[in-house]
Amino acid sequence: MQALGKGLLIIAPWLMKALSIVGTLAMFLVGGGIVVHGIAPLHHAIEHFAGQQSAVVAMILPTVLNLILGFIIGGIVVLGVKAVAKMRGQAH
Numbered sequence: 001m002q003a004l005g006k007g008l009l010i011i012a013p014w015l016m017k018a019l020s021i022v023g024t025l026a027m028f029l030v031g032g033g034i035v036v037h038g039i040a041p042l043h044h045a046i047e048h049f050a051g052q053q054s055a056v057v058a059m060i061l062p063t064v065l066n067l068i069l070g071f072i073i074g075g076i077v078v079l080g081v082k083a084v085a086k087m088r089g090q091a092h
Helices: 002-038 040-051 055-087
Strands: none
Touching: 002 040, 002 055, 040 055
16 A cells, blocks of 8 residues: 555646646537537537538537637737736736
């Protein structure tokens, strides 16, 4: 049991870093997916475009586009929050 505990302590920093990266990517992916599914024409356009590709690309493309859209929207939100904080005089 002591060896298991030492092993966990050794891999804990790597595990936490990996979980933070995977969790952040998942957050952007889910956020982008929510937006895409909330805008029906965008959702249909992505599905139509993906359907014209090869099977592998058609399977992966909507997920990649959701992730990219999540990054873009996340960046816009960060810029908006920073702008509001600056207007309020709370910028750090």
